[in-house]
Amino acid sequence: QSIRVSGTVTDGNGIPLPGVNVLEKGTNNGTSADFDGGYSISVNGSAVLVFSSIGFVTQEVTVGAQTVINVSLVESVQALDEIVVTALGIKREKKALGYSMQEVSSETVTAAANGNINTALQGKVAGVNITTSGGIGGNARVDLRGTSSLNGNDEILWVIDGVPFSADDTSDPDDLFGGISNGGGLLDINPDDIETVSVLKGGQAAALYGSRGANGVVLITTKSGKKTEGLGISYTGSTVFSEASYFLDLQNEYGQGLNGNYDPTSGAAWGPRFDGVSRPSWTGEQLPYEAASDQLDDFTRTAISMRHALSLSKASEEGNFRVSIAKDKTEGVFENNQIDKLNFDVKAAYDINSWLNVDTKISYIKNKGQQRPEVGNYSYVSFFNRMPANIRTQDLSPGFVIVNGERAEYLYGSSTDLTANPNANNRNPYFIQDQIFNSDTRNRFFGYFASTFKFTDDLKLKLKYGLDTYRYEALDGYRYPDNASDQRPNFNTSEKFYSEENMEFLLSYNKDLSEKINFGLSVGGNKMHRESQLLRSTSGKLASSNDFFLNAGTTLNTNESFSQREIQSVYGYLDVSYNDYLFLTATARNDWSSALPIDNNSYFYPSVGLSALISEMATMPDWISYLKLRGSWAQVGKDTQPYLANPVFSFSTWNFNLLTSGVPQGLVDPNLKPEISTTSEVGLELKLFKSRFGIDITYYNERTKNQIVNTANGQSSGYDLFLTNLGLISNKGLEIIANIVPVKTEDFNMGLTLNFAKNKGVLEEFDKSLDGEDLPYFFFNSNTIPEQVRAEVGRKMGDIYGFAFERDAEGQFVIGADGLPTRSADVVKLGNIQPDFTGSIGIDLNYKNVSLNALLGMQQGGDIYSLTEAGATGSGTAARTTSLGREPFFVPGNLSDGSPNLTIVSPQQYWSRVAGVTESSIYDASFMKLTELALGYSIPRKVLDKLGNGVINRAKFSLVGRNLFYLYRNTPGTVPDSGVYNTSFGAQAFDFSPVPVTRSVGFSLNLNF
C-alpha cells in the first residue's frame, strides 16, 4: 500500500539542496526537493527512492518502514561531467570540448519576465553584444565577437532543437532618415519554452554548421516532457509597465523666435528668454510666454506588456510530450502601437520499439504588430526634439483643422498660414500619429520530424526533416494628405513568403576501443533549400482619404522579388578520448552553394580541437577541484547572398507608365571564391575551493579572408560597385567568465557571475588604389549626411568620420571672416564604434524563500555620433545651446592669418555652425546600467499544501525591473546602447531619434501544478 515519505536533502556540509530529483525507482512517480531541500512523496512500501542532482552522486534508499528519510548527497567528481548540447544536437561532456561555449539557463533568460529573447539575453553571454532598434517588436543587432564581415554577412545562426530558425528582419530601415522596423524574427521565440541557450562562439564550435555558422551559433534547446509528480502543468504570468525614458536633454529657458526676437511663426527656439508676459502665440491666442509641459512626455503613454504562458508535460519510460501555449500583448509607448503574439508548441518523442525512436516538434507562431513608429529624421521624437519649449500640447493636439471638409495638418513654422506650413522636415507629431497606418502579421510554422534507428548499441542513424516557413503580410500608408509629399494619402501592401527546408542524416558510431580509449565517428549530410518571395503593391496618391484601398490609387504599382538559395553539404566528426582526461575532436565539411559562381561553388574546411583535464592527469592540491586546458583550430567557409554573383537586367515601370531598365550597378569578379574564416582559440577552465570559484578564460584569434565584398569602385569606370574577394579581417579577443559563490549557508546564498569580453576587430588588408595606396572600406557612406563609418587598413574597424573644427597650434578655433569657427575642408576621423571592452555582473542572492537577481551591463570605450543632438542644436532646443547665454558674442579664437576675431555673432549663428560640425556631437559611448532586477518570493511548501490542497507544487511571485537606471553614461540624455536606426554595423555609430528607450517595472507569477 502507499505510504507518504518526506525528508530533507542536504549536501556534504549539511546545507539544504533544492531541486534534487526524487523518483520512485522503476516508475514515473517523482518529485523534486523545494527550496529548503524538503520533499514529500507517496510511494509503495517496497519502493526504492532515487535521489539525483547534477553534480552529486546519485543515491538510492530503500524505503522499508521509514516515513522520514533525510539524505546527504555526496558531491561527485563527475560534478564536472556537465552534459551540453553541441553542434548537430550532439550531446557531449563539457570537459571534452576544445572550444568555448557558454550556456544560459531558462531561469536566467526569463528572470526579468522579458518576452523578447533579444533583450533577455543582453549582458548574459561574454562576447555577445545586443543593441536594439525600432522600439517594441523591433529588430536587434546580435554581435558575437565583433563583426567579421565587410558586407553584413555576419549574422548569427539561430538553431532551435537542431533546426535553423530564421532571425531575418522582415524589414529594417535602410536609411537613417526614416523607416519602420518590423518585427525581427527572433521575437517569435517563446522564452518560456527554452530549456537552455548555448552560445557556440568559436570556429570549431560552429564548424559543423558550415557557412551559416561561421559567425557563431546560438543553440536553443526547448523543454521536453519530464517525469514529475503532480499534473505536470506550469503557468507563468507577468505584467510589465514601461515608461519612455532617456530623452535628449532640451533647454526650457528660451522659446520660439530668431536671433533673440520672439516670432510665433518661427520653427526654431532662438527667441528671447521666457518671461511669462502675454504674447500672441502661434495659434493667434494671447498666451503667457513660458515653457509648456514636457511635450514628448505628454505624447507618450505608459506601455503595458502582459504575458501568459501555460505548459503541460508528461513523460514515461517510452517517451515524453509537452504542449505549451503563450500569449503576449504589448502596448508601446505611442498611442495604438501594439504587438500581439501567440505561441503554440507541441514537442514529443517516443520509442516505437527497441531500435526506433521518433521525435517531433510543431510550433505555430502568430506575431502581429500595429502602428509601429518611424525611426530617424521623420520620427515623432525627432520633431519633438526640435520643438521650442513654449509650444503647448493642447495647441498641437489633435494636429489638424478641417479645411474644405478635409483634415489639414496644423503646425507653427515659418508663416501665419498654419496649414501651409508642415513639410517633410517640420511636422506635427499628433497629425502623423493619426495619419500613418501600418499593421503587419507573421504566421510562422516551425518544426521537425526525426527518427533515430539504433542498429546496434554502437551504431545509430538519425534522419531529420526540418521546416521553418512563414507568411508575412503588411499594410501601410498615410490616411490624409499633407504638405510633406504630394503622394498622400496612399495605401500599400506587402506579402512575403519564406521557407527553409533542411533534410539531413547523421550516422554515428561509438566504440570503447579499450578500457581507456573511446572512439566516436559520425558522418552526415544536409541539403538546405531556402526560398522567399516578396510582392509589394503601392497605390500612389489615393483619390480620397476615405477610399483606403489599392484600387483607389492613381498610380498603382506592383513589384515582386525573389530569392532562392541551396546549400548541399557532407561532413564528418571524429572524437577520441583517452582515459577520460584527454579528448581530441576533428571535423571536416564540404559545402556546395548555389550563390557562388558554378566553377567555385564547392569548398572544404576542417577543424581540430584538444581538451586536457589536467586536474585528472596529475595530482592537484585539495583546493583545486578542476583544471582544464583546451585549444582548437578551425576553418569555416562562407558563401554570399543569392543573385549577387549573377547580375542581370530587370524591368520596372516609371513615369508615363513606361517600362524602364537600367544596367546592373555592379561588376562581378569572374574568379569569385568563397570566404574563409580561420579561428585559433585557447582556453583555461579552473574551479577552486569545491567549485565555489570558477573561471573560464578564452583567447581567440579569428581571421576572415577573401571577403566577398561589393567594394566601392571609381564611378567613372561605369560601376560604383565591384564584387570581389578582398580583405582580411582579424578579430582578436579575450573572454573571461567567472562564477563566485562568496557566501553559502543554510539560509543565505550569494552568487556572482562576471562576464568580460574584449574584442578588437581590425581590417588587416583591403583594396589598393592604382597608386598602391590602401583604400578604406565604408560601412556607412550616405548622400544625405557627410558622416561616414570606415574601416582603414591596419586600424580598428568602425572609424567615425565627420567634420572637425579647424584649430590653430594652440588648439583654438580658427575663425572665418563670418566670425564663426571654421570646419575641416574634408571629413576626418573623430572616433570609433568598437568598445574597448564590454562586461556584466550578475548577482544572485537567496535568503530562505526570497531571491534577488540583479544584472549590471556595461561598456567601456567606443564612440557614438548624436545626430539627435546635432539636429536639436541647429534648432536651438538642445540644452547646450544655452550654455554660452543668448547674447551676441565673439567666438574665442583667431582668424587663419593669426589676426584676432573682430566679428560678433549671435548664439543662433554660432550653434547653427556647431550643429554642422560632427566633432561637437561625438560622445564616448561608455556606460553602466542596471539591466535587470528581480525580487522573488517562493511560497513555502507548507503554505501551498494548505492553500491548494497539494495541487500546487510550487509558486513564486516576483517583482521585476528592466533598464531601471544608468550608473553612468556620457550621452546628452539619450543612451549610447539603443539609439541606432538599424542592425547594420555602420548604423551603430549613430544615435538618431530612436523610439525612446523604456524603463520597465512589473511582476510575474510562476505556478507549477
Add this chain to the structure above:
Amino acid sequence: CTDDFEDINTPKDAVLQVEAGIMFNPLLQNPLRNYQRNINLYPDLFSQYWANTVSGFESPRYEYVDGWIGNQWNEFYTQTLPEANQLIAWYGEDPLHANAMAQLEIWICSEWARMLQTYGDMPYFGAGLGESVAYNSEQEIYYDLFDRLTTAVNNIDPGATDQYAYKKPDGTNYDLLYSGDLDKWKRFGNSMRLRLAMRLANVDPTKAQTEAAAAVADGVMTSNADVAHIPLWSSGWYDYLHQMAFAWNNIRASKTLTDLLYNQSTLGEDPRARRWFAYKDDSPLVGNAEIEGVVNGYDVLPGNSNDFATINLEGGYVGFVGNGTDVSHYLPYMFYSEVLFLRAEAALRGWVAGDANSLYLEGIQASMDFVGVDPANATDYINGLSALSGSNEAQLRQLITQKYIANFPNGVEAWADFRRTDYPDISLPVDGVSSNSSVAPDTWVKRIRYSDNAHLFDAFFMPSSRNTVESDRMDIRLWWDTADTKTKSGGLMSSNF
C-alpha cells in the same frame, strides 16, 4: 546534384536584353533625377534665378556637399553613360537601329556637355567601360563632341520608316522629347552643336566660328515647337521646382532676376514676371506692385524670406503648369529663344549671316510666345527696349541679359553664360563666401569640384593641379571661362571680343 544551381541563382524576372526604348527612356529623364541636389542647389542658385530660403543650406555660399551634387557625377557615370554604352553594344551595329542610335548619340553628347560645364576636364575616352581611365582635357572632349554631334545628325534619316522607332505604332512613346519627330531631333542636334560652339567663343574663336556656322547652315531650331524640354508626368513624383519653391519652401525667386524684370524696358514690368512668379496666398506681400525676390547668399535667413515671390503654379506658363493633361511641368533643356540668342551673338561676332539686333528681338519674342504672354503686352515690352547699341561688349551685355531672362528657369545654361561672358551682374553671396568653401573671398564660384568618389579612386588620373580635395578648388575657371567679373569696368568686361 548541383545541376540546378545556375537556375536557382538566377532571379525569375531576369532578362538578357531589353528593347532600346526601355533603356532610352530613363536616359531622357536623367536630368530629372535628384533635380534638387544636382541642379537646384547649384546651377539654379549660382545663376541667381532662385535664392535659397533654408538656413543651413550653404551651397549658395559656395560650399560643396558631396551628398548633393556628388550625385550628378555618380548618376552620370554609373547609370547614364553605361546605359548608353549598353545600348550601343546591343544595337550600335544594327542598321535597323541607325536612327535610334543617332538620337541616343545626340542625347548623350548633350548630357556630356552638361557634365563638362560643371566640372571641366573629365574621364571621357573609354569611360564607363569597366575601368578607371585618364581625364581628358575640355578641349579634346569638346572637339570630339562636335564630331559626334555632326555624325549623329547626318545619320538620322527621317524617311527610313522601316527602322525601329522610340515611338511605336501602338502609341507607346519612349521619345519623351520629340515623340519620334526625327527632323526635330536633327535641329536639336545642330542647336546643341551651336550652343557648344558659342561656349568656346572666347577661348577658341576659330573652332567656335567653324562649328557655329556649320550648325546654323545645317538647320537649327525654327520655332517654339522645337523646344527641348522634359515632361514631368502628372501622376509621378519629382523633386522639381514646385517642391522646392512651393511645397517645401526651400527657395524663392532671386532678387537678381526679379530686378531685371523691371529695369530693362521703358514699359516697366516684364510681362513674363507674373506668369512665372506670384506670392503665396499667405504672404503679406500679396498685392505688391512688383514681383520681389530674395537676395542670394544669406547665412542665416531673415524670418520673412518665404514671403517673397515664388513659382506661379497657376500663372499659365507651360513649364510650370504642363499641358493640362498628363504633363504637370516641363524641365527646360533648350529653348528656341536660346537658339535665336546664340545666332544673334554669332551674328554680332560676324560668324553667321543675319542681323544681330533683329535676331535678338526675335529671341525675346520667341520667349514671350513660349511663356504665353499676351501678344500686345509682348509687343509693348519689346518696343520699350533699346536696340543693341554701343561697343560689341555693350551689345553683348544687352544680348546676354535678355538671354538670361529668356532662359529662365534653365539655370544650368544661365550659369554657364555668366561664367563665359560675365553678364548679367550676378551678386556675391550677401553674407560672403562661406569660410567652408574652396572659393576665395569676394570671388564667384566657377565650377564644381570632383566628387569624393573621384578623389578616392581617380586621383591617379586627375589633372595634377587639382588631384587633391584641397587643390580641386571651385574658383578654378573652366577652359572657356577666360576672364573674371572682378575685372569689370563701368559694368563691362574687356574680354569677350
